[in-house]
Amino acid sequence: MPLARNSHGRAAVSDAPWPQRKRIRLPLEAYTESGTICSVTIGLHNRRPVFAAVRAAAATVEVLRDRARGTGVPVYGYCVMPDHVHLLLGPSVDCDIVTFVGQFKNLAQRALWKLGVQGKLWQAGFYDHFLRSDEQVERVVEYVLDNPVRAGLVAERGEYPFSGSLVFDL
Numbered sequence: 001m002p003l004a005r006n007s008h009g010r011a012a013v014s015d016a017p018w019p020q021r022k023r024i025r026l027p028l029e030a031y032t033e034s035g036t037i038c039s040v041t042i043g044l045h046n047r048r049p050v051f052a053a054v055r056a057a058a059a060t061v062e063v064l065r066d067r068a069r070g071t072g073v074p075v076y077g078y079c080v081m082p083d084h085v086h087l088l089l090g091p092s093v094d095c096d097i098v099t100f101v102g103q104f105k106n107l108a109q110r111a112l113w114k115l116g117v118q119g120k121l122w123q124a125g126f127y128d129h130f131l132r133s134d135e136q137v138e139r140v141v142e143y144v145l146d147n148p149v150r151a152g153l154v155a156e157r158g159e160y161p162f163s164g165s166l167v168f169d170l
Contacts, residue, residue: 031091031096031097031098032091032096032097033091034091034093035090036090036091036097036130036131037076037088037089037090037130037131037137037140038088038089038090038097038128038129038130038131039086039087039088039128039129039130039131039140039144040086040087040088040089040097040101040126040127040128041084041085041086041087041126041127041128042084042085042087042101042104042105042122042123042126042127043083043084043122043123043126043127044083044084044121044122044123045119045120045121045122045123047083047084048083049082049083050082050083050112050117050121051080051081051082051083051085051162052082052083055115056112056115056117057080057161057162058161058162059108059111059112059115060080060085060108060111060112060162061078061080061162062111063104063107063108063111064078064080064087064104064108064166065166066107067100067103067104067107068089068100068166071092071094071095071100071103072092072093072094072095073089073090073091073092073095073097073100074089074090074092074166074167075087075088075089075165075166075167076088076089076090076137076140076141076165076166076167076168077140077141077144077145077163077164077165077168078144078163078164078165078166079144079145079147079148079160079162079163080162080163081147081148081151081153081162082153086144086147087101087104088137088140088141088144097128101126105121105122108121109121109122138168141165141168141170142157144163145157145160145163145164145165145170147163148160148162148163
């Protein structure tokens with residue numbers, strides 16, 4: 001069978017008897033383009049509510065803050081829910097969105113292992129949505145920050161300690 005190259009340059013069988021998987025990730029260039037803003041949702045493995053524990057959620061927010069500071073990635077909004085994380089971010093000159101999310105997941109998992117959390121933490125990959133030009137960043141940030149209210153975790157947005165913005169004063 002002839003070999004073809006996939007998007008990562010790896011050899012792939014082109015005459016497979018089953019249909020090829022649809023690419024779920026856009027080309028890397030989309031995640032590096034200056035000025036783009038991406039909404040990312042990262043799920044926990046088996047929807048395990050690890051972040052219902054205050055220490056785990058607080059450690060994850062600290063990892064997010066440190067990684068954003070270290071890479072220059074603007075985090076417009078974030079919310080650490082019990083079983084998933086929402087991020088609204090853009091690339092920096094030194095770090096694209098895919099790399100940032102991978103580093104964040106890795107470092108958060110290591111921090112949580114130190115707290116005694118065992119096993120696999122994250123689902124593979126993440127879900128993303130690039131904001132269109134007609135979507136206002138502040139409104140999307142408000143939507144992200146309202147997640148705990150919609151989930152019934154708090155009555156008002158400001159009451160939830162594991163959400164915020166590293167760009168805007170909210």
